[in-house]
Amino acid sequence: MSDEQTETAERVDAPAGGTVTQRLEAVLMIADEPLSVVSLATAVGAPVPAVRQAIETLVADYDGAAGGPVRGFELREVGGGWRFYVREQFDDLVADFVGGQAPARLSQAALETLAVIAYKQPVTRSQVASIRAVNVDSVVRTLLARGLITELYADPETGAVNYGTTDLLLQQLGINSLDGLPPISPLLDDGADGFDELTA
Amino acid sequence: MSDEQTETAERVDAPAGGTVTQRLEAVLMIADEPLSVVSLATAVGAPVPAVRQAIETLVADYDGAAGGPVRGFELREVGGGWRFYVREQFDDLVADFVGGQAPARLSQAALETLAVIAYKQPVTRSQVASIRAVNVDSVVRTLLARGLITELYADPETGAVNYGTTDLLLQQLGINSLDGLPPISPLLDDGADGFDELTA
Amino acid sequence: MAPSPDAAHDETPLAPRAEEADPAGAAEQDGGGGFRVSLGNFDGPFDLLLTLISKHELDITEIALSRVTDEFIAYLRDLGPEEDLDQASEFLVVAATLLDMKVAGLLPQGELVDAESVALLEARDLLFARLLQYRAFKEASGWFRARLQAEDGRHARAVPLEEKHRAKTPELIWTLTKEEFAALAMLAFAPKALPHVGLDHLHAPLVSIREQAAIVVTQLRSREKMSFRELVAGVDQIGVVVARFLAVLELYRHAAISFEQLEPLGELTLTWTSEQWSDEMLASLGADYDR
Numbered sequence: 001m002s003d004e005q006t007e008t009a010e011r012v013d014a015p016a017g018g019t020v021t022q023r024l025e026a027v028l029m030i031a032d033e034p035l036s037v038v039s040l041a042t043a044v045g046a047p048v049p050a051v052r053q054a055i056e057t058l059v060a061d062y063d064g065a066a067g068g069p070v071r072g073f074e075l076r077e078v079g080g081g082w083r084f085y086v087r088e089q090f091d092d093l094v095a096d097f098v099g100g101q102a103p104a105r106l107s108q109a110a111l112e113t114l115a116v117i118a119y120k121q122p123v124t125r126s127q128v129a130s131i132r133a134v135n136v137d138s139v140v141r142t143l144l145a146r147g148l149i150t151e152l153y154a155d156p157e158t159g160a161v162n163y164g165t166t167d168l169l170l171q172q173l174g175i176n177s178l179d180g181l182p183p184i185s186p187l188l189d190d191g192a193d194g195f196d197e198l199t200a
Numbered sequence: 201m202s203d204e205q206t207e208t209a210e211r212v213d214a215p216a217g218g219t220v221t222q223r224l225e226a227v228l229m230i231a232d233e234p235l236s237v238v239s240l241a242t243a244v245g246a247p248v249p250a251v252r253q254a255i256e257t258l259v260a261d262y263d264g265a266a267g268g269p270v271r272g273f274e275l276r277e278v279g280g281g282w283r284f285y286v287r288e289q290f291d292d293l294v295a296d297f298v299g300g301q302a303p304a305r306l307s308q309a310a311l312e313t314l315a316v317i318a319y320k321q322p323v324t325r326s327q328v329a330s331i332r333a334v335n336v337d338s339v340v341r342t343l344l345a346r347g348l349i350t351e352l353y354a355d356p357e358t359g360a361v362n363y364g365t366t367d368l369l370l371q372q373l374g375i376n377s378l379d380g381l382p383p384i385s386p387l388l389d390d391g392a393d394g395f396d397e398l399t400a
Numbered sequence: 401m402a403p404s405p406d407a408a409h410d411e412t413p414l415a416p417r418a419e420e421a422d423p424a425g426a427a428e429q430d431g432g433g434g435f436r437v438s439l440g441n442f443d444g445p446f447d448l449l450l451t452l453i454s455k456h457e458l459d460i461t462e463i464a465l466s467r468v469t470d471e472f473i474a475y476l477r478d479l480g481p482e483e484d485l486d487q488a489s490e491f492l493v494v495a496a497t498l499l500d501m502k503v504a505g506l507l508p509q510g511e512l513v514d515a516e517s518v519a520l521l522e523a524r525d526l527l528f529a530r531l532l533q534y535r536a537f538k539e540a541s542g543w544f545r546a547r548l549q550a551e552d553g554r555h556a557r558a559v560p561l562e563e564k565h566r567a568k569t570p571e572l573i574w575t576l577t578k579e580e581f582a583a584l585a586m587l588a589f590a591p592k593a594l595p596h597v598g599l600d601h602l603h604a605p606l607v608s609i610r611e612q613a614a615i616v617v618t619q620l621r622s623r624e625k626m627s628f629r630e631l632v633a634g635v636d637q638i639g640v641v642v643a644r645f646l647a648v649l650e651l652y653r654h655a656a657i658s659f660e661q662l663e664p665l666g667e668l669t670l671t672w673t674s675e676q677w678s679d680e681m682l683a684s685l686g687a688d689y690d691r
Contacts, residue, residue, distance in 0.1 A: 018272065018289060023343045025272025026290035028564065032338055032558045061269075068268055069261075071227025072218065073557070084557035090226035091553045097227055097243045098555070105364060106548065109443045111541040121538065131533060133490055134444035136349055174542070174551035182543050184536050232559040285562060295568040298561065302568040311576070315585035330587060337558065345566050372574040373581055382582035384589070 020046045020054040021061075034081025034171065055082060079171035106142075113139045114148060118169070119184055122152045122162035148172070220246045220254040221261075255282060296318025306346070313339045314348055318369065318381060321361035322352045348372075445494035446534040460531050461464050462501075462524075497523050524688060564573040607639045613647035620657060620672040628668040650685050 017023070023044035028035065035043070041051045055075065057066075064070035074087045086094050100199045106114070113136050116128050129136045140163065148169040152162045170177065217223070223244035228235070235243070243249040255275065264270035274287045286294050306314070313336050316328050329336045340363065343349045352364045370376065450460075452471050458464035478497050501524050505638045561569075576584070619631060628648065632641045648670065656674035661667070 017293065019269075021289060022270065022272035022287070022292055026286045026294055027272075028285060029273045029286050029299070029557070030294055030561060032341060042300075044293070069219075070222065072222035072227075073229040078556075084229055086226045086229050086555040086557075087222070088554065090223060091555060093217065093223055093244065093538065094226055094230055094555045095553065098230060106545075108541065111544050111548075112443075112537055115537045115540040115544050119537070123408075131530070131537065132444055133446045133530070133534070134492065135490070156503070172551050173547040175547070184540050229557050230555045230559070283562075286565075291564070293563055298565050299570060304573045305575075306572070311581075311584055312588040314579060316588045318581070319585050319589070341558070341560050345561055345569065346572055348572075372572075373576070373578040376577055380578065382579055384582050386584050392596045 014120055020044055020050055021058055024051065024054055024058060028075070028082065030084060034077075034079050034083045034167075036081045040082065076174075077176045078174055079167040079169075080176060107139075107144075109134075109136075110139050110142055114143060114165075114169070117143070117163050117179070118165050118181060121134055121164035124155070124160040124162055125163075126160065128163075218312065220244055220250050222307075224251065224254055224258060228282065228284050231283060234283040236277050236281050240282065287326070306342070307324055309336075310339045310342050314343055314365070315370070317343070317349055317363050318365045319384065321364035321378075323364075324355065324360040324362055326360065327362075348377075410586070445472075445491045446531060447538075448472060448491075448533060449494070450535055450538065458533065460528065465498065465527075466502060467501050472498060494527070497527050500524075501527075607637070607643040609643050609647050609650065610685055612640065612643040612684055613650060614682055615676070616644060616647050616651060616655070616680075617679070620670060621677075623672075625669060625671045627668060632668065647685070654681060654685070656681075 024040060027040065027043045030175045035111070035181070037048055037051055037055070040055075041048045044051065047053075050069075059075045060066050061068060062071040062074050071089070072087055072090055073084050076085045077084055078085075094163070109132075111129055112132060116131050117123055120127065120131070125136060125140055140149070144151075147166055149163050150166050154161050165178070169181070175181070218226075224240060224354070227240065227243045236254070237251055241248045244251065248255075259275045260266055261268060262271040264383060270287075272287055272290055273284050275282060276285050278285075309332075313328060313332060316331050317323055319379050320327065320331070326342055327378075328340070339365055340349070344351075346368075347366055348369045349363050350366050352362045354361050365378070370378070370380070372381070375381065418636055436586070449468060449472060452468035453460055453464045456467060457462065458467065474493055476491050500520050530586075560566075616631065620626065628645070631648075635641055635644070648657065652659065654674075656677055658671050658673050660669040660671065
C-alpha cells in the first residue's frame, strides 16, 4: 500500500482519531457479522464513498497488492457486508486448530428446493412444488428452520405464503447478493410466462 | 516490516503453506481467547522460538514500527497469551459502536436459546443447535457477553464446551435456584426427536 | 384427488388412471431386463424422467420421452401401495400426460385437428417446458452444493467482545416472568410445526368428517343401497358434500360399504356390507384428516 497517498486522502474525511482505514480495522475487528458499507460509515463517522474507498485499500493491502506482505486474513464482502475471514489458503490449518464437527449437509431435495426459491422468489410453496413435481412441505420446513429462507408475505388474495432467501444463505454461499447467483438457463425465461397461471 | 528479511527467516521453519507470520495471523484471527506461544506453535506447526520471533515481527508491523501503516488493531500479550485487540486509541469509537449495536432487549431467538440452555444444562452448543434446528453460535456469544450463561466445562472426550446459566439469570427471573424454574418436563424428552431429518 | 390405496389394486372404478396405465405400460416392456429402476431413489417424477433420459444419453426430445415412457410407467406399476400416496399421485399426473402422448403417437396422423389433440399438444409442450425448467434448477442445485461446501470451510472472525467493551453494551432489559420463561422453553422444545396457511379468510365453516360419516352410516344402514347423488340430495354446502364423500371413502377403507359404478363418472351406487359395524368405529374414522 502506498501509505503517504492513502493517509493523506483519508485524513481529510476522518474527523478525529486516526484514519478511516484504521477506524474501519478497529470496528471490523469486533464485528461478529458482516457489516454493510452504510453501517460501517456510521460506525467510523465517515461518508460512504470514503468508506468504500478505504475498504478497497484495505482489501488490496491485505492481499499484498500494494507491495506489503500477503496477510493470513482477508476482508470479504459476503451476504451484504464486510467481514474479516481467514485467508482461504489457511482454512485447513485453522480447521485443525478449531476442530469442531462437520455441519449437517443439505439433501439433494433441499438443495433443489433452495435453488428454485432463490431464483423464483418471491414464490409460494405450491409453486415450488409444481416446479419440482413433488410435495416440498418438509423440505421447506428444514430450510426455514435453518434460516436459509424466510416468509416474505402472505398473498392478500389466497393467503399463500411467499418465500424468499435470507442474508444467511448469501453468507453461507459466500456471495454478496443474489446477483452472485450464476445465470440459469435462458430457456427458463421463455418457459416461465406460461407457468404462472398453472402454478398459481 | 522488512519483508525480504522476515520471509526468508520464516520460510525455513514453516513446513508448508505460507510463512509463520501468515499462519499466526490466520489462527489469531479466529482465536476467541488469548493463546500461549506454545499453543500457537502447535497450531501453526513451527518451533517456539520461530513463533516468538514472528510474533515480535507482527507486533512491530501492526504498530507501524517497520514503515507500514499503524493498524486499527494490535497484537497484545495479556495473561500469558496473545490475542488481537482493538488499538486502545479507538476504544471510544468501539464503545459507541457496541453501544449502538447491541439491543438492550434480547431477541426472541436469544430468549429461546437461553430457555433451552436453562432447562437442558449442562449442554453443548451443538446440542442446543439440534434442538433449535438452527445455528446458535452468534446467539450463544450474545448470551455469554450478557453474562446470562457461562462456560461450565469442556467435555473430556470431545472437547465440546458445556454451557449453563448464571446467577444473573436467576436474579432476573426472581428465583433462588434452578429448582425454582417451573417444570416443563413432559416435552423435554421429545425435543430432540424429529430433528434428525432436518439435518439430513 | 388421489385414489385410496385400497382402490389402486382392485377392480373398482375409483382409480381409472391406474387401470389405464396397466395395459399400455405392459405392452412391450416386460422381458427387456436391460434397465432396472431401484425404488425409492427418485425424488419426484421429473427426477425419474431425467434419470431415464440420461440413462439413454438422450437430450430431452419427443423421441426421448417416447422411449422412456414405458420405463416410467413400469416404475409406476412397481410403486407399491406402501409408497407415499402424495408421491404416487404426482407420478400419476406425469404418467397420464406421457400416456396421452404415446397414444397420440400410435394414432394415424393427418386426422382432423380436434380440441382433444390441441389439448394434448399443449400438455406435451408443458411437460417439455417443465422438464427443461426442472433440469435447469437441478443443475443450479449442483452449484449450490459446491458453494455451500466450499464456504463451510471458510472461517470468519467471530470472537466475543473483550471485557472492557462488554461493559459498554446497553444494560439488559428483562421483562419475562419465570412462567413466561417456561412457556418460551416449551415453545423452543416443541417440534417445529409446519408453517400454517390460514383458511379462516375463506369463511368456510368447519365440517366434521365424523359427523358426516355418522349420517352416511345411518342412511345406508336403513336403506341398504343408495346412490351418492341421493346421499347428498338437499345439501347445498360444497364442504359438506366433500366431507360426505371423504366419509364414504373412509367407510370403504373399513370395508363397511361397497361401490358400484358401471361407467366412468357414472352413477355411484353405495351398498352397506358390514356385518360387525359398531358405532365406536366412528370415533377413529377420518383420523388422517385431523390436523
